[in-house]
Amino acid sequence: MSQCLMGRCDMADMQKVCCALRPAAGLCSLLLTLVAAYSRATEVEVLHWWTAGGESRALGELRMVMEQRGHAWRDLSVAGGGGSNAMTALKSRVMAGHPPAAAQIKGPAIQEWGAEDSLASIDAVAVPGRWDAVLPPVVARMMKYRGQYVAAPLNVHRVNWLWVNPRLLRQAGVKPPASLDELFAALDALKKAGILPLAYGGQPWQDATVFESVALAVGGPEWYQKAFVELDQAALKGAVMQKALESYRRLKPYTDANAVGREWNLSTAMVINGRAAMQFMGDWAKGEFLAAGKRPGIDFLCMPVPGTAGMFTFNVDSFVFFRHTSHEVSRAQAELAAILMDPAFQERFSLQKGSIPVRSGARPDRYDACGRQALQDFQGAAQSGLLLPSWAQGMATSSTVQQAMQDVLTRYWNEPGMTAAQAAWRLAAAAKTR
Numbered sequence: 001m002s003q004c005l006m007g008r009c010d011m012a013d014m015q016k017v018c019c020a021l022r023p024a025a026g027l028c029s030l031l032l033t034l035v036a037a038y039s040r041a042t043e044v045e046v047l048h049w050w051t052a053g054g055e056s057r058a059l060g061e062l063r064m065v066m067e068q069r070g071h072a073w074r075d076l077s078v079a080g081g082g083g084s085n086a087m088t089a090l091k092s093r094v095m096a097g098h099p100p101a102a103a104q105i106k107g108p109a110i111q112e113w114g115a116e117d118s119l120a121s122i123d124a125v126a127v128p129g130r131w132d133a134v135l136p137p138v139v140a141r142m143m144k145y146r147g148q149y150v151a152a153p154l155n156v157h158r159v160n161w162l163w164v165n166p167r168l169l170r171q172a173g174v175k176p177p178a179s180l181d182e183l184f185a186a187l188d189a190l191k192k193a194g195i196l197p198l199a200y201g202g203q204p205w206q207d208a209t210v211f212e213s214v215a216l217a218v219g220g221p222e223w224y225q226k227a228f229v230e231l232d233q234a235a236l237k238g239a240v241m242q243k244a245l246e247s248y249r250r251l252k253p254y255t256d257a258n259a260v261g262r263e264w265n266l267s268t269a270m271v272i273n274g275r276a277a278m279q280f281m282g283d284w285a286k287g288e289f290l291a292a293g294k295r296p297g298i299d300f301l302c303m304p305v306p307g308t309a310g311m312f313t314f315n316v317d318s319f320v321f322f323r324h325t326s327h328e329v330s331r332a333q334a335e336l337a338a339i340l341m342d343p344a345f346q347e348r349f350s351l352q353k354g355s356i357p358v359r360s361g362a363r364p365d366r367y368d369a370c371g372r373q374a375l376q377d378f379q380g381a382a383q384s385g386l387l388l389p390s391w392a393q394g395m396a397t398s399s400t401v402q403q404a405m406q407d408v409l410t411r412y413w414n415e416p417g418m419t420a421a422q423a424a425w426r427l428a429a430a431a432k433t434r
Contacts, residue, residue: 042328044336045100046319047076047093049086052265054287058353062154065339071332076100080263082205087399094118099322101329102336105151106318107142107395113320114145120323120330121148122337129341134359136382138389139316151320152340155355158374159282159313159390160213163268163289164301168195168277176303180217180247183306187254190277197254199267199276202413204406206264208392210251210280211409215244217307221386224313228391231401236428245412245420252413271300280305282315282393286354286370302370304377312381315393316358397431404430 044066050059063073078086083104090103094116105113113119126132126149132140135153143151164176169186172193177183190197200210216224219240227235235241256276259267268288270276279285289300296302304311319340321333339345346357347366356362356374364372381387389395394402408430412423 042070042326042332043072043074044102044329044332045074045076046102046104046336047078047086047090047100048104048319049078049080049083050104051077051079052263052284052288053291054353055284057291058287058349061345061348061352062339065345066332066336069335069339071335082203082264083394084205084403094322099324101324101333102319102321104317105320106316107389107393108398109394110142110151110318110320111145112398114150118322119145119150120321120333121150122152122321122334123148125149125334125337125341126152129338131341131359134341134361136358136387138387139358142316142395143318151318152337153316153318153358154340154346155317155350155353156358156378157282157284157315157317157355157393158304158378159209159315159393160216160305160308160311161281161283161285161370162213162303162305163271163279163281163285164303165271165274165277166299166301168274171195172277176301177306178309180214180307184250187251187278191254196256196270196276197278198251199270199279200251200255200259201262201264201267202260202410203262203264204403204410205392206267206281207409207413208402208406209282209390211244211248212313212390212392213280213305213308214248214251215241216311216313216388217305218244218247221311221388224388229389229396231397231431233428233431236431237424241424241427242420245423248409249413249420282390283354283370283374287352288354290352290354296368296370302373310377310380311388312377312386313388313390314378315390315395317355400433401431404433 048059050056063075066073078089086104093099099118131149139153143149143153168190169176172190172195174186174189177186187197219227223235223240226232227241264281264285265288267279268281268285271279272289272292272294283302286302289296294300321337324330341359343357343359343361346359347362350356351366356367356371356378362375364375367375391397391402405427408423408426412418
């Protein structure tokens with residue numbers, strides 16, 4: 001009976017409890033029914049890297065729905081590295097022959113895992129759910145391997161956001177910047193006023209995230225497509241890239257000496273708490289502001305990175321499903337896939353995480369000013385065919401190329417002796433990594 005009181009009881013244990021405590025007959029019957037249902041629940045292992053406040057709250061919505069459907073959720077969370085630590089853990093699990101039921105994987109990495117012949121098709125859910133009709137074509141293609149859906153997307157993040165503490169801008173007497181020239185003027189004014197201008201996290205994926213937005217502002221969408229999606233050697237080595245690199249490193253004097261290794265959410269907290277004025281980061285940062293009780297447009301401002309208004313670099317969160325021999329696990333995977341693409345669930349999830357639904361038909365009135373602008377720009381870019389995958393977030397290149405290019409940028413940021421021309425040539429060489 002002690003095992004049952006500790007929450008580890010089976011049917012025999014519960015029968016002993018009922019006999020010992022002698023509750024009302026109806027209560028005993030109910031208890032036995034609940035234990036029987038729990039014992040039949042399928043354990044669903046889900047590997048992910050959502051451990052920050054807003055992320056954790058959003059994931060809690062998914063876990064709650066799955067448990068309401070009778071499944072036992074087993075959380076496999078791996079923090080840090082922008083997901084790289086989680087991928088290392090996943091590879092170990094798969095190599096050992098024990099893959100989870102689902103794992104957070106996105107972009108071209110889905111194709112890489114598909115090539116390993118370890119993913120399960122979820123067309124039985126996707127085809128009747130008309131996923132092809134409700135997803136932007138560029139996103140639908142990413143979710144498939146050899147024409148079959150193997151992953152389910154649940155939201156889309158805009159990466160080219162700038163987060164601003166308006167009180168600190170007012171204190172320095174500057175307005176929110178609309179161009180890169182205005183941005184650097186604002187950074188100068190903030191620094192002169194004794195305010196830390198930029199909250200920065202010195203990790204390779206964060207270096208790449210900031211550079212990506214600056215590069216988009218410098219070069220525009222067509223050049224971005226050539227350089228970071230097509231990996232065109234001339235675009236990677238050319239004068240535009242060198243100017244982008246120079247503009248990126250101009251940001252360093254506006255950061256603090258403790259930035260090395262800082263996690264992104266700790267940088268966001270600096271803006272929230274008034275210790276820094278701005279942060280370059282995707283809109284998962286909004287989840288941190290909301291979790292802290294801050295109000296958009298009042299306590300914080302969100303705006304496209306100066307020079308990128310109307311442009312949309314996207315990061316789609318998705319889960320892939322690994323092949324299992326158990327029919328029960330396969331059934332649970334199908335149910336999880338259906339939940340991830342459910343319109344009501346995508347809305348609930350995005351409202352917690354700071355993102356927007358990836359499927360069409362989202363209601364703008366349910367979102368704050370940041371969400372409404374993201375929806376408007378996302379839909380406009382989808383219609384014009386100008387949604388730009390974020391290479392920094394693993395949406396445009398293989399993980400090998402992504403990591404090699406991130407390493408170049410981190411070295412460039414931290415080594416004053418490396419010139420922009422040298423960094424550009426090294427980026428071009430990194431793009432050839434196999």
